[in-house]
Amino acid sequence: MPAFADNYIWMLQVGAHAVVVDPGDARPVLDALATRPDLTLAAILVTHHHADHTGGVAALREATGARVYGPAHETIPEPFTPLSQGERVQVLGLEFTVIDVPGHTAGHIAYYLPAHRGEAPLLFCGDTLFSGGCGRLFEGTPQQMLHSLDALAALPGNTRVCCAHEYTLSNLRFARAVEPGNTNLIEYIAQCESLRAHGQPTLPALLATERQVNPFLRSREATVTAAVQEHADLPADAGEVDVFAALRQWKNDFR
Numbered sequence: 001m002p003a004f005a006d007n008y009i010w011m012l013q014v015g016a017h018a019v020v021v022d023p024g025d026a027r028p029v030l031d032a033l034a035t036r037p038d039l040t041l042a043a044i045l046v047t048h049h050h051a052d053h054t055g056g057v058a059a060l061r062e063a064t065g066a067r068v069y070g071p072a073h074e075t076i077p078e079p080f081t082p083l084s085q086g087e088r089v090q091v092l093g094l095e096f097t098v099i100d101v102p103g104h105t106a107g108h109i110a111y112y113l114p115a116h117r118g119e120a121p122l123l124f125c126g127d128t129l130f131s132g133g134c135g136r137l138f139e140g141t142p143q144q145m146l147h148s149l150d151a152l153a154a155l156p157g158n159t160r161v162c163c164a165h166e167y168t169l170s171n172l173r174f175a176r177a178v179e180p181g182n183t184n185l186i187e188y189i190a191q192c193e194s195l196r197a198h199g200q201p202t203l204p205a206l207l208a209t210e211r212q213v214n215p216f217l218r219s220r221e222a223t224v225t226a227a228v229q230e231h232a233d234l235p236a237d238a239g240e241v242d243v244f245a246a247l248r249q250w251k252n253d254f255r
Contacts, residue, residue, distance in 0.1 A: 049107075
């Protein structure tokens with residue numbers, strides 16, 4: 001469900017129970033619950049501490065009694081169950097795996113739900129991975145973010161990537177500046193432009209597609225590396241972390 005200017009709050013429902021992810025604002029969730037008096041909010045999953053992801057947590061917990069889960073190494077509205085790499089969260093009869101993905105913030109986590117009941121896997125990744133992009137490095141290092149994105153890129157290709165912001169079109173403008181000859185990217189831009197023109201979200205994204213179009217998952221590809229080296233005047237023997245850092249800085253400055 002949309003929140004603020006471009007946030008998404010994700011709600012997953014199983015039967016009469018639901019879980020929400022990164023409720024920066026309680027009102028859209030409460031409104032959704034009001035339309036379904038038979039639906040109970042069982043849990044709240046938080047990926048990182050930024051206010052546009054946690055601002056509604058306290059009000060939702062007070063209104064519904066939902067249990068809150070969040071990153072062990074960040075400050076989340078108390079009380080909450082702290083989580084870190086490899087731990088499991090069982091809600092709605094489903095088991096999510098926690099993945100540490102520092103970079104955007106120092107203790108950022110993601111929640112991965114493997115294929116279940118005939119449904120493709122789900123990834124709730126907060127502000128680490130966006131369609132066509134990745135989060136700014138507010139607290140982490142380029143090396144950390146590259147490692148985090150590698151961990152997410154290694155998940156099954158049919159994983160549905162549930163990002164927390166509708167940044168896709170602006171990200172894809174940058175991606176095209178990096179790889180103007182990427183035909184997969186050109187096709188994906190047209191698809192996403194059509195969705196937005198019809199008032200539809202571009203998310204969830206498909207991880208297999210992101211591997212084909214997202215420059216931050218492709219920083220080791222020769223076409224991306226060459227573009228970054230030329231743009232940032234990097235030496236030919238620049239390491240992969242230096243290339244990734246220059247790519248992220250290019251995006252920071254891109255208009």
